[in-house]
Amino acid sequence: MTELTAPKSSVTAAQFADEIRNELKYTQGVTPEQAKPADIYVATATAVRKHLMDSWMKTQQDMINGNTKAVGYLSAEFLMGKQLRNALLNSGLTDQFYAAVKELGFDAQEVIDAEYEPGLGNGGLGRLAACFIDSLASLGVPAFGYGIQYRYGIFRQEFDEEGRQVERPDYWLTNEDPWGHIDYARDQRVNFGGEVVEEAGKRVWKPAWAVRAIPVDYMVPGYESGRVNTLRLWQARSYDEFDLLTFNKSEYLDAVKPQVKAEDISKILYPEDSTEVGKELRLEQQYFFASASLHDAIRVFYGDAEKPDLTTFPDKITFQLNDTHPVIGIPELMRILIDEYGYDWDTAWDITTKTFNYTCHTLLPEALEVWPASLIGKLLPRHLEIIEKINDQFMHELEGLTDDEAKIERMRILTAGENPSVRMAYLASYAGSHVNGVAELHSQLLKDVTLRDFSDIYPAKFTNVTNGVTPRRFMKLANPGLSALITEGLGTDKWLEDLELLKNLEPLAQDDEFVKKFAKVKYDNKVRFADFAKSEYGFKLDPTTMFDTMIKRLHEYKRQALKILEVIATYADIKSGKVKVEDVTPRTVIFGAKAAPGYYLAKMTIQLINNVAKVIDNDPDVMGKLKVVFPWNYNIRVAQMLIPATELDEQISQAGKEASGTSNMKFALNGALTVGTLDGANVEIRERVGADNFFLFGMTVDEVDKMYESNYDPAKFYEADPRLKTAIDMVADGTFSNGDKETYAPLVSDWLTKDWFMTLADFTAYHDIQSQIETLYADQLEWNRKAILNVANSGYFSSDRSIEDYLDRVWMTGPLPTEK
Ligand code: BZD
Incomplete structure (x- = not known):
């Protein structure tokens, strides 16, 4: 099968074959004679990445130095599919690839087949995220996809003799993943548990344990745009802290348990796509990637400045919450601004509400995430305090906006009663600048039914962006x-x-x-x-x-x-x-x-x-x-x-x-x-x-x-x-x-x-x-x-049209300037 592409790259097939040989030798240490299709695949992917490197670095530089607000797409899932052919297409190397592989004596299809498909999503929501980052790059809009690099993706499905589904682990990283670059130097610390104490009139969080979030960067090349964005997926690792061993623990195995637990956070994608299970690990995952991503964005735009002016943060980047999974990022940004950078509540609230937008992907009531406040309190005690305060502020605000007490009660972010819980969709609808559904009918039903009270009170927040595909x-x-x-x-x-x-x-x-x-x-x-x-x-x-x-x-x-x-x-x-x-x-x-x-x-x-x-x-x-x-x-x-x-x-x-x-x-x-x-x-x-x-x-x-x-x-x-x-x-x-x-x-x-x-x-x-x-x-x-x-x-x-709608209706930004 040949694919006719106008070869954008000036590289010839013979040169590309040499590049592949070079990678085989200097990266993998195999000769073309020893090489298997899987080696050719890795060598090709490595060579393609090198072709994209200049554009990738330049896109980042232009984003940081220019005045174009970036988009941060926060999503627990990115269902990317195989990368090789897409990367070849977008770097204009498709024809060269087929010719080069032939010259090397390999069957192109076998090389393509050697790539293991990463299944880091359940279905529509995860695939949409993948289409969106493709379109963002193709439109030349500076953007980050932020998510989790699960060690096990969606299960591999088999059928038994009786025709029943059997789930097998999807260990997609058994072989080399040449697309992901682990960046140990840009790690983030994510804290959990512990308590909040009063110190000098301030609430201070004393966490009990921490996880090291390490970014794995994937290039996201645009089609014919010359731009390459980043998909940054976080991997959870433990900190090698020896005091764990001296922390009154005599047993080595007991002592390393917290480390094992830390690494569990990015171990597996939850395979439920519509019913929330309320599991602690899931909340840990959500907080893990939301926290790491927000800190990362601050680092990207303000470097290591000790006292950056974060009131400009919403001008640097706007975050899209892909359903409620990253919504814990809202209290997290509040916490970062108040506790880590010393802003007062109102300033922090102003920055936070300008930063986030929320997309809802469902109409099923059971799919709207609700977390027991007790669980949030145990895992993130400072965040629970912040959520309580957001809820108080919200109730107060509502009292000024409506006399309908029943309605105010219905809208609580933190429910009343014995076992209070936190409604993440409500938190996002209150704190986000925009709320959108994913098709006309869906957005209408959100306004009329699911989030009716919110659309009554804040009609201007609600909009529609119909989905698209690349x-x-x-x-x-x-x-x-x-x-x-x-x-x-x-x-x-x-x-x-x-x-x-x-x-x-x-x-x-x-x-x-x-x-x-x-x-x-x-x-x-x-x-x-x-x-x-x-x-x-x-x-x-x-x-x-x-x-x-x-x-x-x-x-x-x-x-x-x-x-x-x-x-x-x-x-x-x-x-x-x-x-x-x-x-x-x-x-x-x-x-x-x-x-x-x-x-x-x-x-x-x-x-x-x-x-x-x-x-x-x-x-x-x-x-x-x-x-x-x-x-x-x-x-x-x-x-x-x-x-x-x-x-x-x-x-x-x-x-x-x-x-x-x-x-x-x-x-x-x-x-x-x-x-x-x-x-x-x-x-x-x-x-x-x-x-x-x-x-x-x-x-x-x-x-x-x-x-x-x-x-x-x-x-x-x-x-x-x-x-x-x-x-x-x-x-x-x-x-x-x-x-x-x-x-x-x-x-x-x-x-x-x-x-x-x-x-x-x-x-x-x-x-x-x-x-x-x-x-x-x-x-x-x-x-x-x-x-x-x-x-x-x-x-x-086309997801290009969806992205243009987001740019106009939600993000209020656009492509980086092009140099002509
Ligand atoms: O999102 C789907 C909707 O069901 C589709 O109608 C819609 O087209 C797509 C994209 O907007 N929702 C999901 O795919 N949801 C999930 O995958 C999911 C995953 C984890 C937890 C809850 C939902």
Whole structure:
């Protein structure tokens, strides 16, 4: 596979091959003859970093010396995906790489495959952070991503014989990580525990233990911008303090326990993506990276000055809180300003409120973080005092703004009563300058429901920034075929920097020749995915069938159950002869999903999908008509293969539950049609691509609310739709569990008695829309016309546009000046 890039770098392939040889020799100590693909990968990565070094240093210098406010993106997750091809693309070395590796006698794909994908995120939130730092660099905006370098990323998913999810540790650092540079000299001390005492009229924190935060720096090269930003991920290490041994501890092993504990802080990414577990270690992680990052930013902008003027801090950098995970940074900055730099409360408050902004990524109440005050008090006693004071100040402020006492009570940051707790979303909404949701509908629901009281009192804080995705990774790298066709169609490759240019493809949707070329690209991508699925998973996929994909975390609200029940009903229709085999549109239904390890019903749904897949596969009656596959361990690499190969994208969450979704954007940009509810960014995608080019079904947010109010009874829907009844009965009667009726009993019982996300209520509408989908699919020319219209009208969903919106609405800054 070759990728056509205008080589920006003047380096020739032969020179690049020499650079790789040089790294092999002087960095790794291997000869080209001894080298394995993994060595070539490390050598190439090292050489690429050197190419980026000048730009990286210059970007930092320009940021520090200039007057452009920087952005600090504080996020517990950065789901970066593999780096090599992206770094080559952005440094203009792609062609040289392919040629050089060939000259060295290696297979480029093997070299690319040698990179282990870092899984430092759960899903959408973490991937969004990665897209955003790519766009910040590509727009030339000075920025830091700040997070944690977890030793173990999101678990590696396997399936056992029974089709159940098994979680394996993801030790992604077993091999060398050539992209991360450990900077021991720029470490930070992060304190924990202990007590606060009164000394000379001041509150003084006497911590009990400390952790050393060491930054690991990753370069974030912009595309065609000449700028390289930094992703700084902190690693927790212990301090080698010998007094631990003399601290009344006779046992060596006891004495080193605190050190072991210190290193635990960055050991593992929490795999829960929507339910907060309230674990101490999680709060330690949050404080660890928030504290280290804030201190780091002060160091970056003020050096070692003893008495810096920190009233200018909000002019140097603005911090975006990626959900509530870094919100403990708010009391931390207050503490730093007051305790470490001697500012008074009001000045500190003024600086702090100007510094932070908050993005909310959810609508699920259980996902809004709440910490027991007792836990905060134990771990961060000084911060609890500060939070109490913030809450007092807030209550006082509210009394001046409203007479509604019930409302004031509802808005407490620190709840009243016996076991008070701290609501992090409220703290962020009060202390942050701006609060935003991640799609129009989501931001509206935040204002109307989740954070209503706050938006009533502080309407000006609330804004929307609709999510976006980077076209570099998710079009150029993932879909070289379509990228080349777009460039051909538009006569320029500038669309990769200005995605709205895709709009000019619109007329080509009426050009049958172009449509056929587009269809060919899609078909080739399906073949490519089928080959990949064969070698990676042993699946046999037929690329002439419709590729129908649902990839996202496994969660009840996302409703993978709706999809699998429809598959089961279709299977039953074929088996019973209700639908003639020759009338069935052959489909390959592809799932990709990880479930949180403790999420019982989600894991059971995985098991069901796997067993439905197995039963269907073993049934000659449906052979060639229906197939279900569930590639395990869905990750960015699989996404990059699968999205370009997909024809039908499933975005079928219950309306009012999915904050935005971002795979929906990737699919539309890669020419899939979406079947979806009016939820999250689906609403905006449909508006842009046109109602005729989007398969809408299901209840709206209002209808959902009404149904909750009228005491929703899922059993009625079960009784009313015979297809649904048959499907559920088959799950219950053991068809997918070797006759065992117990296996899925909890799932069946949940559907029939609770069904909180109304899968059953939307089932009939979902089936009806699937019939329309099949009718259209029969006319391939029409289908592909609509797919092209999706591509042409999705330019808005570039993360470059999201970042521009943040710059205008939230951060009030822009790119560094360019020298021309
Ligand atoms: O954030 C997701 C939302 O569910 C999506 O709708 C949205 O598109 C993306 C990006 O805005 N939220 C998450 O991915 N949330 C988490 O991953 C998460 C992780 C840890 C704790 C809580 C939530």
